[in-house]
Amino acid sequence: MSEKLLQVEQLQTDFTKDKRKIRILHGVNFHINKGEVIGLVGESGCGKSLTSLSIMGLFKGTSGEITGGNIRFNGQDLTSLNVNEMRKMRGKQIAMIFQEPMTSLNPVMKIGEQLMEPIRIHLNLNKKQAKEHAVSMLKKVGIARSDEVINEYPHQLSGGMRQRVMIAMAMSCNPNLLIADEPTTALDVTIQAQILELMKQLQQQENMSILLITHDLGIVAEMCDRVVVMYAGRVVEEADVFDLFEKPKHPYTQGLIGSVPKIGDKRDKLDSIKGNVPDPSDMPIGCKFAPRCTQVMPICLEKEPTSMMLENERLCSCWLYDHERGETHV
Amino acid sequence: MFQYILKRIIEMIPLLLVISILSFLFIHMIPGDPARLVAGKDATLEDVNRVSIELGLDQPIWKQYISFMGNLFQGDLGTSLKTGLPVSTMFADRFMPSVYLTLLSMGWAVVIGLIIGTLSAVFKNKWPDHLGMVTAVSGISLPGFWLGLILIQIFSVQLGWFPTGGSEGWKSYVLPSITLGAGIMSMLARFTRSSLLETLKADFIRTGRAKGLKESSVLTKHALRNSLIPVVTIAGLQFGFLLGGSVVVETVFSFPGMGRLLIDSIAFRDYPVIQSALLLFSVEFILVNLIVDILYSTLNPKIQYES
Numbered sequence: 100m101s102e103k104l105l106q107v108e109q110l111q112t113d114f115t116k117d118k119r120k121i122r123i124l125h126g127v128n129f130h131i132n133k134g135e136v137i138g139l140v141g142e143s144g145c146g147k148s149l150t151s152l153s154i155m156g157l158f159k160g161t162s163g164e165i166t167g168g169n170i171r172f173n174g175q176d177l178t179s180l181n182v183n184e185m186r187k188m189r190g191k192q193i194a195m196i197f198q199e200p201m202t203s204l205n206p207v208m209k210i211g212e213q214l215m216e217p218i219r220i221h222l223n224l225n226k227k228q229a230k231e232h233a234v235s236m237l238k239k240v241g242i243a244r245s246d247e248v249i250n251e252y253p254h255q256l257s258g259g260m261r262q263r264v265m266i267a268m269a270m271s272c273n274p275n276l277l278i279a280d281e282p283t284t285a286l287d288v289t290i291q292a293q294i295l296e297l298m299k300q301l302q303q304q305e306n307m308s309i310l311l312i313t314h315d316l317g318i319v320a321e322m323c324d325r326v327v328v329m330y331a332g333r334v335v336e337e338a339d340v341f342d343l344f345e346k347p348k349h350p351y352t353q354g355l356i357g358s359v360p361k362i363g364d365k366r367d368k369l370d371s372i373k374g375n376v377p378d379p380s381d382m383p384i385g386c387k388f389a390p391r392c393t394q395v396m397p398i399c400l401e402k403e404p405t406s407m408m409l410e411n412e413r414l415c416s417c418w419l420y421d422h423e424r425g426e427t428h429v
Numbered sequence: 430m431f432q433y434i435l436k437r438i439i440e441m442i443p444l445l446l447v448i449s450i451l452s453f454l455f456i457h458m459i460p461g462d463p464a465r466l467v468a469g470k471d472a473t474l475e476d477v478n479r480v481s482i483e484l485g486l487d488q489p490i491w492k493q494y495i496s497f498m499g500n501l502f503q504g505d506l507g508t509s510l511k512t513g514l515p516v517s518t519m520f521a522d523r524f525m526p527s528v529y530l531t532l533l534s535m536g537w538a539v540v541i542g543l544i545i546g547t548l549s550a551v552f553k554n555k556w557p558d559h560l561g562m563v564t565a566v567s568g569i570s571l572p573g574f575w576l577g578l579i580l581i582q583i584f585s586v587q588l589g590w591f592p593t594g595g596s597e598g599w600k601s602y603v604l605p606s607i608t609l610g611a612g613i614m615s616m617l618a619r620f621t622r623s624s625l626l627e628t629l630k631a632d633f634i635r636t637g638r639a640k641g642l643k644e645s646s647v648l649t650k651h652a653l654r655n656s657l658i659p660v661v662t663i664a665g666l667q668f669g670f671l672l673g674g675s676v677v678v679e680t681v682f683s684f685p686g687m688g689r690l691l692i693d694s695i696a697f698r699d700y701p702v703i704q705s706a707l708l709l710f711s712v713e714f715i716l717v718n719l720i721v722d723i724l725y726s727t728l729n730p731k732i733q734y735e736s
Contacts, residue, residue: 155639157635157638157639159638159644160629160630160634186641186642186643187641188641189638189639189640189641190639190640190641190642191641194639194640195639197632197635197636197639199632202631202632202633203632203633203635203636204633204636205633205636205637205651205655206633206655206729206730206731207654207655207728207729207730207731208650208651216637216640216642216646216650217640217641217642220640220641220642221641252730252731254730254731265636268636268640
């Protein structure tokens with residue numbers, strides 16, 4: 100079995116609104132092996148982005164805080180690190196790229212200066228070496244005029260170029276884990292493919308792990324080794340990418356996959372999952388998906404299912420598979 | 430950039446012409462006859478008419494305007510009706526004190542305003558924020574004449590540290606500049622706070638933190654510069670106003686600045702002085718605006734002026 104790089108255990112994250120604590124993540128569990136690409140999928144508001152921000156410890160300026168569980172990275176618990184230790188992790192061991200390449204770069208700072216920042220902090224290089232490193236990173240992410248680009252400002256670059264710059268910045272200190280939060284959502288489809296291709300290529304070169312947050316199942320199928328499906332702040336299913344697409348277990352995952360239109364399908368209406376994500380402050384009692392589930396049973400409305408290990412090391416939190424529990428447990 | 434500045438300066442000329450015409454018309458619309466004031470209370474109608482002809486006030490307005498502008502282009506601002514002194518001499522005594530006072534007031538207001546605004550934003554809803562915003566609200570609300578009198582009472586009368594008025598030596602500038610700067614400092618503090626709070630929500634701030642930057646670098650290298658544009662706008666406007674002098678503060682501190690000169694001249698219908706002062710203020714205002722526009726482009730590289 101491969102080595103675990105990141106292990107998230109029973110992660111609970113709360114936000115405070117009007118002096119009331121609202122729990123957004125309710126005990127999230129998953130792990131990432133070294134050199135593995137994990138897809139984290141789910142609808143908007145299911146807690147995918149918050150999971151990544153919890154790993155990065157990026158709560159400054161929000162009321163969010165981790166109230167339970169732990170996040171082990173290379174055996175070290177990130178939740179127990181102080182501000183300075185966590186800062187040394189960010190950008191060096193764990194790097195992140197964001198959804199909006201348009202606004203994620205400082206508009207009044209040259210690309211080169213922004214690139215050199217993490218290089219100078221984490222790699223202890225002087226200005227000249229940092230600059231050379233920055234240029235070589237830009238070349239690595241496929242920016243041809245890298246010598247000129249370092250003296251340009253973000254508004255002079257296209258969206259795809261900016262996301263390449265973001266990737267160069269994230270990769271500049273050779274991180275073990277790259278968290279990509281919807282990295283291609285804001286880009287044109289052709290650019291999307293290029294950026295994903297670049298990420299895949301860099302991941303294989305550096306044997307880095309990627310946590311890819313997305314709601315695009317097409318990207319998941321193309322990029323990921325394993326998939327974690329989240330719903331209402333919980334992991335509802337986790338499986339190898341082939342198993343998941345071939346035989347989704349959880350009714351929510353089935354709904355997600357079913358809502359992707361297929362080429363050649365002739366129909367007027369797309370399938371969709373009925374209803375909306377429940378409000379975090381007003382959750383149903385039993386299974387959180389029960390009110391929208393097409394296969395709901397009486398027990399679903401009363402008791403929340405726990406994570407069950409099914410065949411092929413896949414996990415699913417659904418009462419439908421209660422009878423299979425343990426039978427195939429390895 | 431140089432070409433742009435040159436273009437803007439050339440553009441000032443038609444603008445100033447329009448301003449001069451408008452202000453000339455408005456000044457002559459003020460009721461009251463300067464010839465009567467010059468001639469004195471007991472002057473007969475003939476005396477008044479004679480003075481009027483001497484001063485050229487009997488001419489039609491357009492002729493008066495043309496002769497004023499003609500002199501202006503030769504560098505002659507005319508002669509004060511009231512004192513008989515050349516207007517340029519009167520300005521020479523008043524202008525520099527006003528400029529020094531403006532620079533001092535703006536200087537401390539900008540520095541302290543930025544510091545208070547930044548601390549308030551960083552410690553939002555904590556005690557430094559409350560303290561800073563109470564200071565700012567007080568600074569805006571306290572009327573200048575009241576603050577000036579209180580400062581005189583404490584620092585001049587009680588402690589004897591600073592003179593009560595005049596413009597001799599740096600000491601006489603201290604109290605007026607505090608009085609003038611208080612409101613501006615408060616305004617700048619509030620603008621800095623709100624602008625910085627907005628910037629701190631931006632995605633690139635999160636990027637900075639995700640890189641592992643210290644919070645202090647995030648603030649100084651990324652947040653502050655992006656927050657300065659509204660602050661520079663307000664500071665520029667206030668700078669322009671201050672150069673025009675402040676009647677209230679100049680009166681309280683018996684400070685010989687441009688503000689009181691203008692008001693006295695208006696009371697006396699001293700047409701040449703009013704006209705020249707208005708033109709001077711317009712030039713100052715336009716120049717300050719130009720400087721603000723240039724500052725924009727250095728603050729934000731996205732703002733580029735084509736020449």
